[in-house]
Amino acid sequence: MLDASVFTGVSWNPVEDVRALFAYPFMVHALEAGTAVAVMAGVIGWFMVLRRQTFAGHTLSVTAFTGASAAGLAGVPVTVGYFGVCGLGALALAAASGPRRSLSSESAATGSVGALALALGFLFVSLYHGILNGLDSLLFGTFLGITSGQVATLVAVAAVSVVVVGIAARPLLFASVDPDVAEARGVPVRLLGLAFLLVLGLSVAETSQITGALLVFALLVTPAATAQQITARPLAGVVLSVAIALVVTWVGLALAYFSIYPVGFYVTTISFALYALTRLMRALT
Amino acid sequence: MLAHEFMRNALVAGSAVGIACGLVGYFLVLRAQVFAGDALSHVAFTGALAAAALGIDLKIGLFAATILGGLAMGALGDRARADDVVIGTLFAWVLGLGVLFLSIFTTSGSGSGDNGAAGVRVLFGSIFGLSTRDVWTSIVLAAAAVAVLAAVARPLLYASIDATVAAAQGVPVRALGLVFLGVVGLVAGEATQAIGALLLLGLLAAPAGAAQLLTARPYAGPVLSAALALASVWIGLTLSYVFPTLPPSTMVISSAVAIYACALVVAGRSRILLRLRPMILA
Numbered sequence: 003m004l005d006a007s008v009f010t011g012v013s014w015n016p017v018e019d020v021r022a023l024f025a026y027p028f029m030v031h032a033l034e035a036g037t038a039v040a041v042m043a044g045v046i047g048w049f050m051v052l053r054r055q056t057f058a059g060h061t062l063s064v065t066a067f068t069g070a071s072a073a074g075l076a077g078v079p080v081t082v083g084y085f086g087v088c089g090l091g092a093l094a095l096a097a098a099s100g101p102r103r104s105l106s107s108e109s110a111a112t113g114s115v116g117a118l119a120l121a122l123g124f125l126f127v128s129l130y131h132g133i134l135n136g137l138d139s140l141l142f143g144t145f146l147g148i149t150s151g152q153v154a155t156l157v158a159v160a161a162v163s164v165v166v167v168g169i170a171a172r173p174l175l176f177a178s179v180d181p182d183v184a185e186a187r188g189v190p191v192r193l194l195g196l197a198f199l200l201v202l203g204l205s206v207a208e209t210s211q212i213t214g215a216l217l218v219f220a221l222l223v224t225p226a227a228t229a230q231q232i233t234a235r236p237l238a239g240v241v242l243s244v245a246i247a248l249v250v251t252w253v254g255l256a257l258a259y260f261s262i263y264p265v266g267f268y269v270t271t272i273s274f275a276l277y278a279l280t281r282l283m284r285a286l287t
Numbered sequence: 288m289l290a291h292e293f294m295r296n297a298l299v300a301g302s303a304v305g306i307a308c309g310l311v312g313y314f315l316v317l318r319a320q321v322f323a324g325d326a327l328s329h330v331a332f333t334g335a336l337a338a339a340a341l342g343i344d345l346k347i348g349l350f351a352a353t354i355l356g357g358l359a360m361g362a363l364g365d366r367a368r369a370d371d372v373v374i375g376t377l378f379a380w381v382l383g384l385g386v387l388f389l390s391i392f393t394t395s396g397s398g399s400g401d402n403g404a405a406g407v408r409v410l411f412g413s414i415f416g417l418s419t420r421d422v423w424t425s426i427v428l429a430a431a432a433v434a435v436l437a438a439v440a441r442p443l444l445y446a447s448i449d450a451t452v453a454a455a456q457g458v459p460v461r462a463l464g465l466v467f468l469g470v471v472g473l474v475a476g477e478a479t480q481a482i483g484a485l486l487l488l489g490l491l492a493a494p495a496g497a498a499q500l501l502t503a504r505p506y507a508g509p510v511l512s513a514a515l516a517l518a519s520v521w522i523g524l525t526l527s528y529v530f531p532t533l534p535p536s537t538m539v540i541s542s543a544v545a546i547y548a549c550a551l552v553v554a555g556r557s558r559i560l561l562r563l564r565p566m567i568l569a
Contacts, residue, residue, distance in 0.1 A: 054372070056322070056371045056372055057322040057325070057371060060322075109321040109322065110493070110547075111496065112321070113321040113322075113488050113491070113493070113496075114489060114496060114543075114544050116489075117486055117488045117540050117544065118540060118544040120485045120540075121486055121536065122537065124483075124485075124486070124534060125537040128534050128537075216329070217382060219375055219379035219382075223372065223379060224375075224376045224379055227372045227376050263390050263391075264386050267383045267384065267387040268383075269383065270380045270382065270386075271384070273379070274380030274383070
């Protein structure tokens with residue numbers, strides 16, 4: 003599959019190729035947006051993996067698809083749809099996962115919310131005829147046509163949520179590692195959980211604009227899981243997770259620019275290869 | 288409504304899928320493995336598109352991928368229960384592969400717009416487009432899944448509720464988990480054809496969740512779950528027939544989730560009544 007026709011426009015001269023990457027404004031915007039998204043996904047994803055909320059994150063990413071298709075149908079900007087519906091989804095999940103729920107009833111509730119969100123998204127898409135090609139990019143992401151206004155929004159949202167998580171980092175870490183002891187020490191565990199789900203919703207809404215609703219995981223879970231394989235120290239783990247997310251995004255965007263295959267494929271494959279490699283090295287040592 | 292052949296096919300195949308999903312879903316929810324079912328539905332997408340890109344029968348790719356995926360997930364986790372983070376990383380990548388196959392398939396096709404629609408069909412199903420042969424296949428597969436589940440129901444229930452005690456008593460917990468995930472894969476592959484890879488999670492989770500809220504009895508639960516799944520398929524298909532703009536898979540999932548919401552209300556009210564009864568009697 004990796005024949006010459008896959009990679010078009012590559013001179014195989016590194017300096018030339020990097021210059022070609024920055025030659026077009028759309029690509030510069032994509033790289034800026036990708037950087038903001040990767041930093042945010044690296045930080046939030048680390049806490050998400052620590053809190054074992056991967057299923058919740060996936061469900062939120064599915065509501066991002068609903069948001070985008072609803073916005074398309076209603077004629078409002080897609081960004082509004084992403085952030086609005088993901089916020090609602092986070093609240094719904096927080097309501098569904100009360101403190102006294104068993105694991106099994108919580109997973110049934112999460113699954114039902116996710117399936118309903120997808121079903122509604124499909125309904126909106128089919129009511130809004132002619133978006134059939136757009137459906138693929140909503141689900142699997144595109145880096146074409148990101149405007150400078152969108153980049154500004156993405157950077158602002160990423161900054162706000164990283165700062166919020168940074169302020170709450172200590173109690174959030176405590177509440178994630180041992181909720182019972184944290185609660186006994188007077189940490190507002192429930193409130194922190196709700197706030198984290200909201201920030202996660204924001205983060206997912208932002209990430210899905212680059213990777214598409216279905217591939218959010220590649221940036222949220224995989225870099226964080228890789229980092230947690232390598233180190234158990236919180237600060238080092240978060241930094242490592244951000245670094246991996248950044249590298250994966252940059253390399254993925256560059257490969258997608260020079261080849262005919264979608265960015266989602268490269269981002270998922272590179273991050274999974276890194277994860278598999280660390281697992282393997284851990285198993286060998 | 289029954290005068291149309293496509294509608295009869297859809298109802299019969301939908302009923303088979305509904306019963307199988309309801310039964311499998313009950314155990315899935317009981318074992319808190321809904322996320323594994325979700326991951327399998329994404330594996331189904333990649334399998335079908337890989338087959339499409341290679342030009343072989345979609346069904347072969349679909350079932351090979353889901354059954355192998357189920358077994359792989361069982362093998363990766365300890366005690367045949369995969370960890371959420373492992374599932375998440377694995378299926379993000381599998382989905383990425385699916386996107387690759389989708390783009391190979393759509394660009395290598397003969398230039399018709401038909402290929403792009405194939406991806407949408409796999410993701411969201413095409414229950415009104417089933418042939419009589421598809422219907423027979425789905426009946427046979429559903430019967431096989433139900434038969435296997437019925438054969439292992441007792442030990443599986445035991446292993447699901449208390450794995451440690453069951454293992455101590457000599458129940459082959461790990462093997463049961465593997466067989467179960469294999470059956471989930473089979474059912475996921477079958478349901479993909481009817482309601483699509485993305486939506487089959489709703490038919491697995493919602494009726495089973497509702498059944499668990501309504502009864503705690505071990506044998507009434509799966510039966511109730513299958514009945515509720517069957518009801519949502521019928522209600523959904525009827526709604527979609529009456530209002531042709533509404534896609535059938537959306538209506539099936541919406542009915543299932545509506546039933547789940549009703550069960551939440553009913554269970555909540557009975558819990559409040561139970562709490563109030565001593566006060567009223569006193």
